[in-house]
Structure formats: structure tokens, C-alpha cells
Amino acid sequence: MLRFVLKRLLSLVLSLAVASVVIFLFVEVVPGDPAAYMLGMNAQEDTLNALREQLGLNGGLFERYASWVGGMLRGDFGTSYTYRTPVSEMIGERMWISLPLALFALALSTAIAFPAGIWAASKRGSFADVSVMSLTQLGVAIPNFWFAMLMVLVFAINLRWFSAGGFAGWDAGFWAAMKSLTLPAVALALPQASILARVMRSSLLDTLGEDYIRTARAKGLSRRQALWRHALRNALIPVLTIIGLQFSFLMAGAIIIENVFFLPGLGRLVFQSISARDLIVVESVVMLLVFAVIVVNFLVDIAYALVDPRLRVRA
Amino acid sequence: MSLLEIDGLNLEIHGTPILRDVSLTVEAGQIVGIIGESGSGKSMTAFSVMQILPDGGLASGTVRLSDHDMLALSEEALCKLRGNEVGMVFQEPMTALNPIQQIGAQVAETVLIHENVSRAEAYQRAREALNRCELPEDKFPMSRYPHELSGGQRQRVVIAMAIALQPKLLIADEPTTALDVTTQAEVLSLLKRLAREDGTGLMLITHDLAVVADMADHIVIMRNGEVVESGPCPALFDTMQHPYSQALLAVSDHQPSREEHVTQEPLLSVKGVVRDYALPRSKLFAEQEYFRAVKGVSFNIRRGESLGLVGESGCGKSTLTRAILGLEQVQEGSILLDGEEVFTGKQPNRAVRRKMQVVFQDPYGSFNPRWTVRRLVSEPFHLLDELPDREAAIAEALQSVGLVAADADKYIHEFSGGQRQRIAIARALIIKPELIILDEAVSALDVSIRAQILDLLADLGTRFGLTYLFISHDLSVVRNVCDRCLVMQNGEIVERGVTADIFERPQHAYTKQLIAAVPRLP
Numbered sequence: 001m002l003r004f005v006l007k008r009l010l011s012l013v014l015s016l017a018v019a020s021v022v023i024f025l026f027v028e029v030v031p032g033d034p035a036a037y038m039l040g041m042n043a044q045e046d047t048l049n050a051l052r053e054q055l056g057l058n059g060g061l062f063e064r065y066a067s068w069v070g071g072m073l074r075g076d077f078g079t080s081y082t083y084r085t086p087v088s089e090m091i092g093e094r095m096w097i098s099l100p101l102a103l104f105a106l107a108l109s110t111a112i113a114f115p116a117g118i119w120a121a122s123k124r125g126s127f128a129d130v131s132v133m134s135l136t137q138l139g140v141a142i143p144n145f146w147f148a149m150l151m152v153l154v155f156a157i158n159l160r161w162f163s164a165g166g167f168a169g170w171d172a173g174f175w176a177a178m179k180s181l182t183l184p185a186v187a188l189a190l191p192q193a194s195i196l197a198r199v200m201r202s203s204l205l206d207t208l209g210e211d212y213i214r215t216a217r218a219k220g221l222s223r224r225q226a227l228w229r230h231a232l233r234n235a236l237i238p239v240l241t242i243i244g245l246q247f248s249f250l251m252a253g254a255i256i257i258e259n260v261f262f263l264p265g266l267g268r269l270v271f272q273s274i275s276a277r278d279l280i281v282v283e284s285v286v287m288l289l290v291f292a293v294i295v296v297n298f299l300v301d302i303a304y305a306l307v308d309p310r311l312r313v314r315a
Numbered sequence: 316m317s318l319l320e321i322d323g324l325n326l327e328i329h330g331t332p333i334l335r336d337v338s339l340t341v342e343a344g345q346i347v348g349i350i351g352e353s354g355s356g357k358s359m360t361a362f363s364v365m366q367i368l369p370d371g372g373l374a375s376g377t378v379r380l381s382d383h384d385m386l387a388l389s390e391e392a393l394c395k396l397r398g399n400e401v402g403m404v405f406q407e408p409m410t411a412l413n414p415i416q417q418i419g420a421q422v423a424e425t426v427l428i429h430e431n432v433s434r435a436e437a438y439q440r441a442r443e444a445l446n447r448c449e450l451p452e453d454k455f456p457m458s459r460y461p462h463e464l465s466g467g468q469r470q471r472v473v474i475a476m477a478i479a480l481q482p483k484l485l486i487a488d489e490p491t492t493a494l495d496v497t498t499q500a501e502v503l504s505l506l507k508r509l510a511r512e513d514g515t516g517l518m519l520i521t522h523d524l525a526v527v528a529d530m531a532d533h534i535v536i537m538r539n540g541e542v543v544e545s546g547p548c549p550a551l552f553d554t555m556q557h558p559y560s561q562a563l564l565a566v567s568d569h570q571p572s573r574e575e576h577v578t579q580e581p582l583l584s585v586k587g588v589v590r591d592y593a594l595p596r597s598k599l600f601a602e603q604e605y606f607r608a609v610k611g612v613s614f615n616i617r618r619g620e621s622l623g624l625v626g627e628s629g630c631g632k633s634t635l636t637r638a639i640l641g642l643e644q645v646q647e648g649s650i651l652l653d654g655e656e657v658f659t660g661k662q663p664n665r666a667v668r669r670k671m672q673v674v675f676q677d678p679y680g681s682f683n684p685r686w687t688v689r690r691l692v693s694e695p696f697h698l699l700d701e702l703p704d705r706e707a708a709i710a711e712a713l714q715s716v717g718l719v720a721a722d723a724d725k726y727i728h729e730f731s732g733g734q735r736q737r738i739a740i741a742r743a744l745i746i747k748p749e750l751i752i753l754d755e756a757v758s759a760l761d762v763s764i765r766a767q768i769l770d771l772l773a774d775l776g777t778r779f780g781l782t783y784l785f786i787s788h789d790l791s792v793v794r795n796v797c798d799r800c801l802v803m804q805n806g807e808i809v810e811r812g813v814t815a816d817i818f819e820r821p822q823h824a825y826t827k828q829l830i831a832a833v834p835r836l837p
Binding site for chain 1: 365367390391394395396397398399402403405407410411412413414415416424425428429460462473476477
């Protein structure tokens with residue numbers, strides 16, 4: 001098992017290295033000169049040159065890549081072209097919204113999907129199954145920004161249980177901060193939970209049809225015992241895959257919901273930086289998101305191996 | 316009062332009648348063989364006793380197991396009986412165990428679920444059950460996972476689960492059909508020993524009369540959901556009345572009539588073939604190690620001959636098949652078909668490939684379910700440079716295997732196992748090859764279907780002048796259809812010769828062991 005983890009770690013580091021090169025080169029070929037953008041249309045050539053020098057845009061390709069990666073390793077992501085503040089600070093602030101929001105939404109989605117999927121699978125074809133399936137169909141179909149606005153109308157404007165948007169800040173206390181993340185997390189979690197519940201159900205139904213479930217029943221286990229003791233863990237592999245993908249999406253893809261609720265998260269930051277040609281911020285945030293995705297995939301791989309002993313050998 | 320009494324059992328699944336008026340008894344300590352083809356209802360009879368019927372199953376009549384009325388009991392009461400009063404062993408050992416749970420835990424679960432004992436005691440009892448099933452602790456600790464065991468060893472674990480509580484009745488549903496002959500013989504003698512030691516009633520279900528002939532006390536023959544004949548064994552073999560029973564007896568040792576058309580000229584010539592597989596590296600920079608699956612094998616097949624290649628799983632026969640088909644490069648030696656290399660450069664030699672075709676074991680897994688038979692059968696056309704009249708060729712191939720041209724528009728799920736194997740043969744025949752490799756082509760079939768397919772192959776061989784390479788773990792098949800025979804063990808050919816000589820005067824210890832393992836009719 002230890003060797004499995006070490007091997008996975010090695011591949012994690014390699015993936016990160018490759019990703020950093022790709023991101024760097026991609027940003028290099030994007031048209032638009034940040035210096036010209038910052039100084040405006042009428043800037044003099046020598047002023048532009050001086051600014052490029054100051055921003056570190058004039059060195060060779062390899063030199064700039066090395067200083068970018070070297071900086072990131074020390075925690076120095078450079079300085080934003082537009083805001084003239086360290087990128088690490090900008091990301092840091094937003095990270096404290098995006099990461100808890102993603103985790104909150106993921107926890108909600110899992111908490112809804114597992115019981116719903118298991119319940120539907122264990123009562124296949126019954127009224128319970130049909131209702132869970134119809135509800136999840138609806139959950140996948142409804143756009144989450146529309147659902148978000150609906151929740152704002154009901155819970156913020158009419159009932160006044162939550163605020164309609166904005167972030168209270170962690171200084172205001174844990175519960176206050178969580179409260180302002182609740183509506184966005186629910187809006188994000190609902191479609192994810194619907195997908196996850198459907199995957200859980202079909203995966204569980206597949207494993208319930210396996211020969212070893214019949215063996216377990218022949219030992220004297222009831223249907224319910226066979227499901228909990230033998231089918232569930234076997235059914236987890238596809239579910240873990242989806243959870244991994246969903247976390248990656250929630251980290252980066254929450255931009256619409258962040259806009260609906262006026263949350264200053266990472267998604268909005270990327271969007272604003274792209275429109276402002278603030279390449280250094282784009283580069284850093286994208287790299288950070290890639291890092292998150294790769295780390296999550298690493299954790300999912302470890303989880304696979306914990307669930308299934310056959311994978312420990314094959315790696 | 317019998318241990319198990321089935322009286323007038325009827326079973327419907329979603330309204331379709333499956334069993335009709337089935338009656339049989341199993342006494343304590345008695346071994347009852349239930350024989351029938353697939354679809355005869357023998358497994359459903361077992362599932363009715365266990366009451367683990369598929370959805371929509373509705374049983375009526377009487378099933379009494381040591382005075383419990385199994386059809387009337389609540390699910391809760393049935394759970395208490397299953398595994399405790401009656402244990403069951405299934406056909407497919409590769410999938411019968413939970414792949415992610417250690418074998419000790421799976422066997423101990425039988426004890427834990429029925430008796431209020433500590434975990435330690437349950438594991439102790441599981442250990443004893445595994446020992447009784449000849450899985451000793453030093454080689455098979457309870458922390459093993461199913462994927463670390465062979466098929467025969469997994470079947471022993473399933474048996475250990477079934478006998479851990481010493482049930483009064485043990486049901487074994489085709490327990491050895493998926494296993495090699497030698498493993499089959501070991502598992503059968505294990506079941507027999509356990510039943511005799513514990514005085515357990517054993518209900519042994521199989522399609523092969525020979526399997527039960529020398530161990531059953533009583534035999535029940537089933538067909539189309541009905542019992543056609545039953546009686547004490549072996550006396551029944553002399554008094555069999557029903558034409559179906561007699562036919563079943565006849566096909567068990569079926570000898571297809573063949574016409575000799577062997578020439579001296581070699582068609583396939585295998586010389587000093589060595590096949591190595593790279594093993595996974597133990598350390599990052601460790602030297603690459605290899606496993607030698609085929610160790611310098613040489614033989615010829617003469618044009619028109621049927622050659623048998625016999626050995627257990629893992630002996631290298633499938634590796635050799637892949638090499639002959641030119642699917643993989645060999646490390647040493649040469650394989651010539653009609654004087655030409657089967658593998659040239661980095662790929663199979665197309666000119667040679669079109670002269671040979673293969674039929675595989677699994678008639679269910681070796682077809683794409685979304686293709687019509689037309690497309691499946693005509694697939695080998697890609698090996699030809701000039702296409703013949705497509706429709707005519709498809710019709711001819713289907714007719715030559717006993718199907719009709721109209722079957723070309725159907726899909727594979729519309730056919731039975733035997734018919735699927737006919738389609739596989741049609742697929743092999745369609746480009747008129749000279750050599751057909753039959754890789755366990757009849758191993759998955761019932762004895763009666765197997766006899767039909769063997770007849771078909773013999774007939775086709777005569778009509779088209781075909782040469783066969785018969786690869787099998789089952790000596791009885793090879794015996795009746797092959798001119799010569801090779802016996803393979805651990806990547807080497809240990810014995811070769813004319814089939815009849817090998818069977819009458821086996822020289823090598825391994826050949827003797829294989830022949831002894833073949834189940835025989837009295």
C-alpha cells in the first residue's frame with residue numbers, strides 16, 4: 001500500500017510539472033501585451049519597455065518560466081498587473097471562500113445522494129425508486145442559477161432567513177460565514193446530488209446483480225444485509241470517480257453562482273483577470289486549480305485502493 | 316421422513332412455466348445427482364429449495380426441508396435456514412466471492428450471521444472449515460483475497476462457506492463445470508468426502524452424466540422443467556427406459572464419424588517457439604524479469620489432420636494459440652503455415668492469416684451484441700484482397716453449419732449457446748481457411764450440444780478438407796476427435812503421439828494424472 005501511495009505521489013508531481021509547462025506556454029501565445037493594456041493606447045515605447053522590464057516580461061522563455069515556477073514554490077505568485085497587489089494575497093482571500101464553498105456543496109451533495117441512491121436501489125421499481133428518479137431528473141434539468149434566484153426570492157426576500165448575497169467574512173464568526181455560504185452551497189449541490197444519486201443507484205443495482213450477492217444470500221443474509229455488507233463497498237468505485245470530478249468542477253465552475261450571490265470567489269477572479277488581460281493572475285489561479293484537481297485525483301486514487309484490494313497490486 | 320422432499324413442484328417466472336410437477340427426495344447422507352441440459356430447470360429446482368428465486372418467480376407444490384415448509388416460510392425464517400440447514404455452492408467460482416473482502420471474513424460471516432459467537436470464535440470455525448476444504452493455513456491464510464486464488468481454490472472457499480455450519484443439505488449447482496478436469500476431480504472428491512463425513516445430503520446438479528456416475532447414490536434426469544426418469548445409481552444405467560435418458564447416455568461418450576484425409580505434407584510447422592512475458596518491475600530501476608510461458612515447443616500439423624493440444628489452465632496453450640495466430644511476436648523459433656511465416660516485421664502476415672481462423676470458448680462473450688449475424692459472420696472478409704459475392708458467401712457459411720440464410724438478419728441474443736457456437740464456426744469458415752483452431756470451443760457447451768458440434772466439425776472437416784487444432788483441458792473431447800495428441804505442461808510438450816496410444820499407454824506421469832481425472836460412466 002505504501003508503495004502504491006509513493007507511486008501515485010510521483011505521478012502527481014510529474015502531472016503538476018507538465019501542467020505548469022502547458023499553462024505557461026498557453027498564456028505566452030495568448031495575444032495582448034499586458035504592459036500596453038496597463039498604460040493605455042498612447043504610451044511611449046520606452047515607458048512600455050521599462051514596464052515590461054519591471055514586470056519581468058523581457059527575459060527569455062525559459063528564464064521567465066523558471067522564475068514563475070520558482071516564485072510559486074516560495075509562495076510568491078508575482079504582482080497583479082491591474083491591481084498592483086501580490087497575487088498570493090488576492091488568491092488567499094478568495095480561496096477562503098471558494099474552498100469552503102466547494103467542500104460545503106460537496107458534503108451536502110453526498111449527504112443527499114447516498115441515502116437517496118441507496119434507498120432507490122434497494123426498492124427498485126417501487127414508488128420510492130420512481131420518485132427519487134423523477135426528482136433527480138428534475139434536479140439535473142433545472143439550471144442552478146435559476147434555482148439560486150428562486151431560493152433568494154423565497155428564503156432571503158420573503159422569509160428573510162438568509163441574506164440575498166455577499167459574504168459575512170470568517171471574522172464575523174464560523175456560523176455567520178457558513179450562513180452566508182448556505183444558499184450558494186445548496187444551489188451548487190442540488191444538480192451534483194442528482195447526478196451522484198443516479199450514479200449511486202445504477203452502480204448499486206449492477207453490484208446487486210452480481211454472483212457474490214447470490215452467494216451472500218445463500219449464506220443466510222437478508223437482502224438488506226447483502227446490500228450493506230457486500231454490495232455497497234463494491235458499488236463505490238464509480239461513485240468516487242464522480243465525486244472527484246464534482247469537486248474539481250465546484251472549485252472552478254462556481255462562477256455563475258458566485259455572481260448570483262456576489263461572492264468574491266476564485267471563479268469571479270479568473271473571469272475578471274481574463275477580461276483585464278491580467279495574465280499573471282490568470283496563470284496563477286489556473287495553476288492553483290490544476291493543483292487542486294490533481295490532488296483530488298490523487299486522493300480519489302488512494303480511495304480506490306482502500307476500497308478495492310485488487311488495485312493495490314496492479315499499480 | 317426424508318431430509319428434503321420435493322413434491323409436485325411447479326414454478327412460473329413472470330407467468331412462463333419453468334418447472335412442472337417436479338418430485339424428488341434427498342435422504343440424509345445421500346448423494347443425489349440431478350442431470351439435465353441448460354434450460355431443463357435443474358438450477359431453478361435448487362433455487363426453489365433455497366427460495367432465492369429470480370424476481371417474478373412463483374412456486375407452488377411442496378418443498379419440505381427437515382420438516383420446514385420452505386414455500387410457506389417468511390423471508391426472515393428462510394434467512395435463518397439458508398447457510399445453516401442448507402448450504403449452496405455455485406457454478407462460477409470466479410465471480411461467486413466478494414472480490415474486495417478477505418476469504419476468512421467471508422467464511423466467518425456464515426457463522427456470525429447464524430450464531431451468537433465472538434468474532435474470534437467465528438474466525439476459528441472459518442479456519443477449520445477452510446482446513447477441511449484442503450486450504451491449509453500456511454499456504455492460504457484467511458487474509459487472502461479472492462483474486463489471489465485460482466478457480467479451484469475459490470470454489471473450495473465457496474464450499475467452506477457452505478459447510479462451515481455443517482448443514483444437513485448441501486446443494487452444488489454445476490460446481491465443476493468451469494474447472495479443469497484435474498481440478499474437477501479434486502473438487503468432486505472433496506464434496507463427496509465432506510458429505511460422507513458429516514452425513515450431509517448432497518444434491519449435485521450437472522449436465523454431465525459421467526460427473527455423477529461414480530459418486531451419486533441416486534440420479535434424477537430432468538428435461539424441459541420435468542423429471543423424465545430417476546432411480547438408484549449405478550443400477551439406473553442398465554435399466555434406463557426413457558429415450559431422452561438413453562440419448563443423454565449416448566452423447567456422453569460420443570464418437571463422431573470421420574473420414575481420413577490426412578496427407579504427409581505439414582500444413583503448420585512450429586519450431587522451437589519461445590514466448591516470454593515481461594513481469595512487472597519489483598523496483599523502479601530493477602532489471603526487467605521475464606516469465607517464460609512457452610519453452611521451446613515444436614510440432615507439425617499435417618494437412619487434413621486433427622491435432623489435439625491438451626493441458627490445464629496456465630500451461631501455456633493459450634499463449635501458443637496467440638503466437639500461431641500471429642497475434643504476438645515470439646522470442647525464439649518460427650511458426651510457418653504452408654511454408655510462410657505467420658508474423659512478419661511487426662504485424663501478422665495477412666496472406667497467411669486468411670488461411671487460418673479461430674473459434675473461441677465463450678459463445679456468449681465472443682460476439683458483439685449490437686451487430687447482426689450478417690456483420691458478425693462476414694467480419695473475416697477484411698483479410699481478403701478480393702471480396703467474393705458477400706450475400707452468397709454468408710448464406711453458404713450459415714447453411715453449412717446447419718442454420719438458414721435468413722438468420723443473417725438476427726442478433727446474437729436470439730440464439731442458444733449451441734447455435735452461437737455454430738455461428739462462430741460459420742464466421743471461421745466464411746473465408747474458406749485451411750486451418751481452424753478450436754480454443755476450448757466446446758468446453759462451455761452441454762454434453763448433448765457438444766456432441767452435435769463435434770459431429771458438425773467432423774462433417775465440415777471432410778467436406779472442406781479442413782485441418783483442426785483442438786485445444787482443450789478436457790481429454791474426453793480430444794480422445795474422440797483427434798488423430799494425434801500433444802500433452803502440454805508448464806510451457807513444454809511432455810508427451811505426444813497417436814491419440815489411442817496415449818490413452819492406452821500413457822508414459823508421462825502428468826498424462827496419467829490427466830487421464831485418471833476424466834469422469835467415466837460405468
